[in-house]
Amino acid sequence: MSDAGTDSAALVVEGLTKTYTTNGVDHLAIEKVDLHVDAGEFVSIVGPSGSGKTTLLNCISGLLRPSGGQVRTFGTPIGDGPSEDMAIVFQDYSRSLFPWLTVERNIGLPMRRTGASRASVASAVDSLLEAVGLPRSVIGKYPWQLSGGMQQRVAIARALINKPKILLMDEPFASVDAQTRISLEDLTLRVWREWNKSVLFITHDIDEAVYLSDRVVVLSKGPSTVKANVDVELPRDRDQILTKQEPLFGKLRSEVMDLVMGQ
Amino acid sequence: MRRIIVRVVSYVWLVAALVLVAEVLLRWRDSSFTPPPSRVAGAFLDLWWSGPAHRLFASDEFVADVGSSMFRLAIGYALAVVVGVVVGVALGRSRRLEWLFAPIVRLGVATPAVVLIPIAIVLLGINDRMPIFVIAFGSIWPVIFNAMDGVAGVDRLSLNSARAIGLRRVDRYRFVVLPAALPRILTGARVSLGIAVVLMVSSELYASTSGVGYQILLQQYRFDTPKMFAGVVMACAIGILFNALFGLYERWALRGRPTVGR
Numbered sequence: 001m002s003d004a005g006t007d008s009a010a011l012v013v014e015g016l017t018k019t020y021t022t023n024g025v026d027h028l029a030i031e032k033v034d035l036h037v038d039a040g041e042f043v044s045i046v047g048p049s050g051s052g053k054t055t056l057l058n059c060i061s062g063l064l065r066p067s068g069g070q071v072r073t074f075g076t077p078i079g080d081g082p083s084e085d086m087a088i089v090f091q092d093y094s095r096s097l098f099p100w101l102t103v104e105r106n107i108g109l110p111m112r113r114t115g116a117s118r119a120s121v122a123s124a125v126d127s128l129l130e131a132v133g134l135p136r137s138v139i140g141k142y143p144w145q146l147s148g149g150m151q152q153r154v155a156i157a158r159a160l161i162n163k164p165k166i167l168l169m170d171e172p173f174a175s176v177d178a179q180t181r182i183s184l185e186d187l188t189l190r191v192w193r194e195w196n197k198s199v200l201f202i203t204h205d206i207d208e209a210v211y212l213s214d215r216v217v218v219l220s221k222g223p224s225t226v227k228a229n230v231d232v233e234l235p236r237d238r239d240q241i242l243t244k245q246e247p248l249f250g251k252l253r254s255e256v257m258d259l260v261m262g263q
Numbered sequence: 264m265r266r267i268i269v270r271v272v273s274y275v276w277l278v279a280a281l282v283l284v285a286e287v288l289l290r291w292r293d294s295s296f297t298p299p300p301s302r303v304a305g306a307f308l309d310l311w312w313s314g315p316a317h318r319l320f321a322s323d324e325f326v327a328d329v330g331s332s333m334f335r336l337a338i339g340y341a342l343a344v345v346v347g348v349v350v351g352v353a354l355g356r357s358r359r360l361e362w363l364f365a366p367i368v369r370l371g372v373a374t375p376a377v378v379l380i381p382i383a384i385v386l387l388g389i390n391d392r393m394p395i396f397v398i399a400f401g402s403i404w405p406v407i408f409n410a411m412d413g414v415a416g417v418d419r420l421s422l423n424s425a426r427a428i429g430l431r432r433v434d435r436y437r438f439v440v441l442p443a444a445l446p447r448i449l450t451g452a453r454v455s456l457g458i459a460v461v462l463m464v465s466s467e468l469y470a471s472t473s474g475v476g477y478q479i480l481l482q483q484y485r486f487d488t489p490k491m492f493a494g495v496v497m498a499c500a501i502g503i504l505f506n507a508l509f510g511l512y513e514r515w516a517l518r519g520r521p522t523v524g525r
Contacts, residue, residue: 058423059297061427080428081426082426082429090423090424095421095424098439098442100442100443100519101442110428110429110430112430114429142521158428162429188393
């Protein structure tokens with residue numbers, strides 16, 4: 001546990017509350033969530049289904065206006081719409097990528113706000129393809145011509161192109177098969193380390209949360225509040241087989257499981 | 264090459280067969296009110312393609328009537344599509360505007376557009392502006408309706424994704440909203456093209472001093488049935504031409520989409 005609210009943190013969420021009004025009835029989805037991600041930290045959020053994880057992420061990213069509370073990135077409150085420090089990887093790559101644009105155009109599209117030249121976009125796309133492990137040959141293809149795992153790699157490349165300091169990932173690997181998921185998890189860890197990002201990773205998969213993170217934030221069932229912060233003191237340089245064999249992994253896994261399942 | 268031949272054959276065999284049957288039957292019947300296709304073909308050449316060589320044999324009637332018909336159709340239809348898309352997108356993006364104007368759009372879609380013709384004659388008189396107005400105003404509704412629906416139905420996650428990558432408003436429309444709604448917009452434009460062709464001919468039939476519709480009516484008054492049919496064939500040809508051009512544009516515009524063109 002560390003003290004929330006320090007402005008050295010990459011991301012600080014304070015008292016975040018979200019209320020929906022449907023047919024005149026207020027529905028409290030998120031109740032006073034406090035959390036933070038330190039610079040260079042990898043934090044996962046887990047919670048039972050229906051605990052408003054996606055709503056929380058949408059509020060943090062600025063896609064949804066929270067009903068109360070504040071979100072700051074590096075000390076600056078976020079305004080209307082996502083901050084330039086952040087990039088988001090959504091769960092549903094088939095909808096978050098634009099099917100009418102080629103892979104190259106999809107990845108390069110965020111650079112329009114920087115007014116970069118065509119050549120610099122092309123070279124940025126090239127180096128990102130390599131970083132996310134895609135062959136150059138996909139450049140002229142459309143996303144729907146690629147496998148799910150490859151599409152999510154495209155989405156990760158697109159999220160990285162404007163060099164965000166914070167990556168928000170909303171159950172990014174929930175709809176790919178097990179092997180693909182393993183390699184995407186390791187890709188995420190590599191990107192996080194080599195490029196020195198701060199990551200907030202939402203998942204419903206407890207193993208995934210423990211394997212990836214420095215810290216796991218457990219949400220309660222809706223209205224979501226932060227139930228616990230669990231520090232993951234496993235050594236870095238994680239390995240899909242070795243790390244998961246460690247007794248501490250099993251212990252943390254049960255601890256988080258208990259928190260998620262328990263009332 | 265073989266594929267092209269197969270395609271051409273698949274398009275024309277039925278028409279060719281029907282023309283042949285009509286030729287046999289109508290020659291046998293031999294009435295001046297029902298000329299066989301060969302006589303219509305002769306009248307077609309005589310009416311439209313008997314001009315000087317430097318004009319590629321286009322006759323005076325071709326220049327005057329086909330020219331003005333196509334001009335009115337092109338201008339009227341272009342107005343319908345451009346204004347229709349702008350209005351439709353605006354209505355589709357705003358709940359309030361949609362609430363205010365949806366009844367008018369529904370009325371427009373449901374009204375038989377030819378009723379505009381007498382109104383347009385009263386308002387504008389008999390000139391080029393009248394059919395252009397009728398075509399534009401009569402065929403705009405399917406464009407508005409489909410653009411509105413298409414834009415309103417753009418996937419929420421696509422829009423979020425566009426905001427998440429920091430696209431500016433103009434770019435969000437250019438790269439996300441319009442491309443997402445494009446199939447629906449084109450559906451509307453296709454329906455509207457059919458209406459536009461009908462309105463072109465019918466406004467010229469009703470009151471005009473030029474145009475293919477005018478020529479059809481003129482030849483009917485003169486009891487020159489072969490030339491009347493030659494006019495009808497020309498009206499069909501204009502419709503086919505515009506639809507073919509539309510089809511080419513549609514294929515180009517939707518290239519790379521998963522569901523179209525293969």
